[in-house]
Amino acid sequence: MTIAYDTAAQTQDTEDSSLLPVISIENVNKSFSNRKVLDGINLCLKRAETLAVLGRSGTGKSVLLRLIIGLTQPDSGSIRIFGQDLAGLSLDQLGVLRMKMGFLFQHAALYDSLTVAENVAFPLQHHRGDLSTSERSDRVQHLLGEVGMSGDLGKMPSDISGGMQKRVGLARALALEPEILLLDEPTAGLDPISSREIDELILKLQREHQMASIVVTHDLNSAKSISNRLALLDKGKVVIEGKFEDLERSDIEFVRNFLK
Amino acid sequence: MSEPASSGLALDHSRAPDDRSNFAVGMANSSTRAISDFFEWFGNLGIFFWQVCRAAVTPPYEWRELIRQLDEIGSKSLPLVALAGSAIGVVISLEARYSLTRFGAKSLFPATLVYSVIQVMGPIITGLVVSGRVGAGIGAELASMKVSEQIDAIEASAVNPYRLLAATRIVACILMLPLLTIAADACGLLTGWFAQAMVEPLSFHQFIESGFKGATFNAFLPPTFKTAVYGLIIGLIACFQGMNTRGGAEGVGKAATNSVVLGSLFLILADVVLVKFILVVFP
Numbered sequence: 001m002t003i004a005y006d007t008a009a010q011t012q013d014t015e016d017s018s019l020l021p022v023i024s025i026e027n028v029n030k031s032f033s034n035r036k037v038l039d040g041i042n043l044c045l046k047r048a049e050t051l052a053v054l055g056r057s058g059t060g061k062s063v064l065l066r067l068i069i070g071l072t073q074p075d076s077g078s079i080r081i082f083g084q085d086l087a088g089l090s091l092d093q094l095g096v097l098r099m100k101m102g103f104l105f106q107h108a109a110l111y112d113s114l115t116v117a118e119n120v121a122f123p124l125q126h127h128r129g130d131l132s133t134s135e136r137s138d139r140v141q142h143l144l145g146e147v148g149m150s151g152d153l154g155k156m157p158s159d160i161s162g163g164m165q166k167r168v169g170l171a172r173a174l175a176l177e178p179e180i181l182l183l184d185e186p187t188a189g190l191d192p193i194s195s196r197e198i199d200e201l202i203l204k205l206q207r208e209h210q211m212a213s214i215v216v217t218h219d220l221n222s223a224k225s226i227s228n229r230l231a232l233l234d235k236g237k238v239v240i241e242g243k244f245e246d247l248e249r250s251d252i253e254f255v256r257n258f259l260k
Numbered sequence: 261m262s263e264p265a266s267s268g269l270a271l272d273h274s275r276a277p278d279d280r281s282n283f284a285v286g287m288a289n290s291s292t293r294a295i296s297d298f299f300e301w302f303g304n305l306g307i308f309f310w311q312v313c314r315a316a317v318t319p320p321y322e323w324r325e326l327i328r329q330l331d332e333i334g335s336k337s338l339p340l341v342a343l344a345g346s347a348i349g350v351v352i353s354l355e356a357r358y359s360l361t362r363f364g365a366k367s368l369f370p371a372t373l374v375y376s377v378i379q380v381m382g383p384i385i386t387g388l389v390v391s392g393r394v395g396a397g398i399g400a401e402l403a404s405m406k407v408s409e410q411i412d413a414i415e416a417s418a419v420n421p422y423r424l425l426a427a428t429r430i431v432a433c434i435l436m437l438p439l440l441t442i443a444a445d446a447c448g449l450l451t452g453w454f455a456q457a458m459v460e461p462l463s464f465h466q467f468i469e470s471g472f473k474g475a476t477f478n479a480f481l482p483p484t485f486k487t488a489v490y491g492l493i494i495g496l497i498a499c500f501q502g503m504n505t506r507g508g509a510e511g512v513g514k515a516a517t518n519s520v521v522l523g524s525l526f527l528i529l530a531d532v533v534l535v536k537f538i539l540v541v542f543p
Contacts, residue, residue, distance in 0.1 A: 071415060071416060091420070095418040096418070101416075103413070103416040105409050105413055109408060109412065110410075111405075111410055123417045126417065126418070172417075176417075
């Protein structure tokens with residue numbers, strides 16, 4: 001059972017722009033070395049909405065995020081961000097779209113030769129030339145303050161814990177005030193307390209910044225607490241999509257096993 | 261008891277031609293694959309070079325990173341290059357003195373040293389030293405960034421990694437190799453003269469005057485500035501290997517090794533072409 005999400009109808013709905021999907025994924029396929037990772041995926045994301053993408057390891061959840069930000073190209077199907085098909089975009093046009101998206105990598109992917117503050121300042125240095133050095137520094141302080149890392153500006157990524165790296169990665173993802181936030185396993189590898197802290201942080205940021213987010217995770221509790229909607233992937237397909245209650249009511253064996 | 265053994269032997273005989281033909285097919289397949297991999301590698305290198313060129317000439321320019329790389333590749337290689345140049349100067353001095361004395365041409369010592377160091381040994385030794393130090397460094401650094409998703413993070417931040425990482429390093433290699441070669445040449449000449457002066461009196465003024473007598477710019481500038489091509493080769497291959505790494509620590513190690521091995525190999529092969537080119541264009 002797949003709870004359909006009528007993307008076509010929503011695209012046509014021009015009366016209320018807030019209902020327009022910021023991300024629309026239609027019939028996307030992706031294979032690596034003859035192994036189909038994504039098989040006809042259809043998903044969409046509205047403004048200020050959080051979609052949690054769940055599934056077992058190796059079901060293509062992270063690949064989906066990489067496709068959305070254009071780091072990997074789909075074999076077929078279309079991905080539209082703010083109505084623009086990624087397939088038809090030049091590198092510069094893709095760059096403009098990427099500036100509207102923040103990406104938190106699974107292992108944070110902090111630049112190991114830069115300090116915590118320099119990591120957060122990186123997108124600002126490249127895209128906010130209008131900011132003076134002191135304005136940039138203030139913005140970095142503010143962002144790190146938001147994620148509770150204001151006391152670690154001068155530290156190197158190797159000197160901080162995994163949870164702290166995720167916080168810094170989140171601050172970096174927020175640096176350009178994105179409209180879409182893509183989070184790849186934000187709580188993976190963290191202890192329960194750090195996981196809860198990261199979840200609370202994401203909720204706080206969603207409340208304050210009203211961003212649309214896609215959270216890839218296999219942490220059911222985390223997905224339940226931070227998302228409005230969930231999509232469960234298995235063997236490259238969306239098995240079910242809807243609210244958590246819809247998943248709980250499902251009689252699909254895979255869904256029931258996953259929720260156990 | 262003997263029957264099964266003989267039948268087994270007979271079976272082996274009957275399969276021998278098949279095994280030989282399977283072996284031949286296997287050899288042919290692996291040769292075809294190796295050739296196709298070779299051309300694929302060159303094709304990918306060409307595409308990578310084109311992407312770097314396009315990124316390098318279009319704004320915004322990464323001046324800050326370029327200056328950092330000029331320091332990293334130039335200033336930090338200087339002691340090693342100077343040491344290698346010094347050693348080469350002494351070696352050529354010792355060898356040349358012995359050979360020239362044997363053939364009664366001792367008066368040609370300064371010119372032999374000057375021409376050997378500046379035209380032949382200085383450029384190639386500088387290239388190989390920089391290939392070892394910088395090629396391995398760039399290859400390992402970019403490979404490590406690749407496997408830890410740092411290059412993806414740069415791209416996700418709407419920053420072109422070809423411009424930020426590859427173009428700056430390749431341009432820095434191109435700019436720094438000739439300057440490092442001049443430094444290696446200077447050290448080689450100085451130590452070569454010193455080694456000679458230790459054995460018999462020869463003033464530095466006399467050495468330079470005699471060594472450069474009748475020399476033209478064509479004799480020294482092309483061999484020095486051909487090292488810009490070495491810089492392109494070292495930087496391009498190291499960046500390509502690093503940014504196309506797969507796997508974890510093993511991939512990083514392979515990228516570093518391949519950067520040095522392929523960089524040095526192509527540098528020596530390019531030298532063959534460049535020497536011929538210089539002889540034809542700057543006779």
